[in-house]
Amino acid sequence: MDERITGNASGRDETDENGSPAALFEQVIARHNGMISRIALAYEADPALRRELVQEILLAVWRSLPRFRHDSSLKTFVAGIAYKRSISHVARAARRPKSAPLSEAMASEEPLPDEISSRNQLKGRLRELVRTLPLAQKQAIVLCLEDFSVKEIGDTLGISAHAAAMRCQRAKDALREAMENWA
Amino acid sequence: MRRADFPELAQLWQEQIDPAEQARLDSLAREIKRTARRRGALDILLTIAGIGSLVFALTYLRQSTLPTALGFAVLAALMVGYLWKRRRIVEGANALASGEPDTFFAAAIENARAELSLSGLGIALGPPGYVFLIVLLFASSGVTGLDRVFRSLFVEQPVMGALHIANCLFFLALALRAHSKLRAQLRRLEQMRQEWEDEDGSDRAAAR
Numbered sequence: 001m002d003e004r005i006t007g008n009a010s011g012r013d014e015t016d017e018n019g020s021p022a023a024l025f026e027q028v029i030a031r032h033n034g035m036i037s038r039i040a041l042a043y044e045a046d047p048a049l050r051r052e053l054v055q056e057i058l059l060a061v062w063r064s065l066p067r068f069r070h071d072s073s074l075k076t077f078v079a080g081i082a083y084k085r086s087i088s089h090v091a092r093a094a095r096r097p098k099s100a101p102l103s104e105a106m107a108s109e110e111p112l113p114d115e116i117s118s119r120n121q122l123k124g125r126l127r128e129l130v131r132t133l134p135l136a137q138k139q140a141i142v143l144c145l146e147d148f149s150v151k152e153i154g155d156t157l158g159i160s161a162h163a164a165a166m167r168c169q170r171a172k173d174a175l176r177e178a179m180e181n182w183a
Numbered sequence: 184m185r186r187a188d189f190p191e192l193a194q195l196w197q198e199q200i201d202p203a204e205q206a207r208l209d210s211l212a213r214e215i216k217r218t219a220r221r222r223g224a225l226d227i228l229l230t231i232a233g234i235g236s237l238v239f240a241l242t243y244l245r246q247s248t249l250p251t252a253l254g255f256a257v258l259a260a261l262m263v264g265y266l267w268k269r270r271r272i273v274e275g276a277n278a279l280a281s282g283e284p285d286t287f288f289a290a291a292i293e294n295a296r297a298e299l300s301l302s303g304l305g306i307a308l309g310p311p312g313y314v315f316l317i318v319l320l321f322a323s324s325g326v327t328g329l330d331r332v333f334r335s336l337f338v339e340q341p342v343m344g345a346l347h348i349a350n351c352l353f354f355l356a357l358a359l360r361a362h363s364k365l366r367a368q369l370r371r372l373e374q375m376r377q378e379w380e381d382e383d384g385s386d387r388a389a390a391r
Contacts, residue, residue: 033209047204051211058215135375146193
């Protein structure tokens with residue numbers, strides 16, 4: 001298991017997470033909105049639908065913050081809401097997540113320098129591969145890529161830290177194999 | 184990909200959203216309190232519209248004979264019951280996001296089944312309910328008996344009759360479409376739960 005996913009033991013943010021729901025929501029916007037956007041990206045390829053999904057996640061976070069009991073970190077709490085909302089979104093759309101359209105970020109009308117272009121291709125490929133992973137592995141790998149510790153992943157997914165480590169390892173193996181096949 | 188490359192992949196992942204898109208999403212986040220308030224206001228408006236319809240129905244009740252009044256009361260009770268159940272389902276769906284992760288799929292599937300049952304009930308009761316409402320509206324204006332109602336609708340005012348049929352078919356088509364989407368949603372949730380349980384089984388096998 002690599003060090004990145006062994007993380008801190010408590011699974012708590014080191015920053016202050018006290019305050020009213022409104023203050024907590026400001027923290028969510030300031031610290032975790034990028035993570036919310038990327039979790040939505042793993043489940044929805046269409047940019048307009050993704051913005052709707054992000055809005056649904058943020059609304060769910062806003063409604064749920066009064067029930068936040070500080071028994072886990074704010075990051076874990078928000079990630080849990082984001083992945084559950086994303087699953088509901090995928091189920092409502094009643095289709096398997098489709099692959100990203102080429103126009104999403106990879107293609108540009110302006111010619112790009114080689115290095116940027118290949119980095120963008122790599123990003124696009126990573127995004128596509130993450131989307132095509134089986135649901136449980138996708139949940140785990142997204143949280144690994146977001147620098148969650150195994151304890152935080154376990155808390156978010158409702159599984160033990162040990163199971164989270166196993167699942168992350170399988171997801172990484174699947175991602176590694178897919179990346180190697182692509183390369 | 185070598186194992187050492189994972190931090191590099193994490194870096195790539197965290198650069199996925201370009202700054203312009205992230206700025207749009209940040210501004211969406213800042214608008215969320217307003218969006219929540221707007222949705223709350225819409226809920227209140229819908230409740231007021233519902234109460235308004237009941238008050239409107241009550242004015243009919245006062246002018247009507249006892250059987251017509253009872254008919255309206257039954258329709259109103261069915262409508263209130265349907266809306267109350269629907270509200271419970273929406274609240275259940277909203278609560279899913281902050282529920283326990285290990286019971287998420289069971290709760291989501293239970294909620295989807297309740298929604299599907301309610302939709303089926305709506306489809307079964309919708310057209311007869313619509314006909315019943317038309318008959319009651321005619322009865323309250325003095326036209327009683329099914330034969331007189333049908334003659335009035337389809338012989339004396341055929342355009343009105345056609346409009347009612349079109350209206351009924353339109354809402355029935357919408358309800359059937361929504362029902363089929365709900366069925367697909369339930370199927371997809373069950374598939375995802377199966378995927379989840381398969382992965383859980385692999386976790387346990389690997390732990391042994």
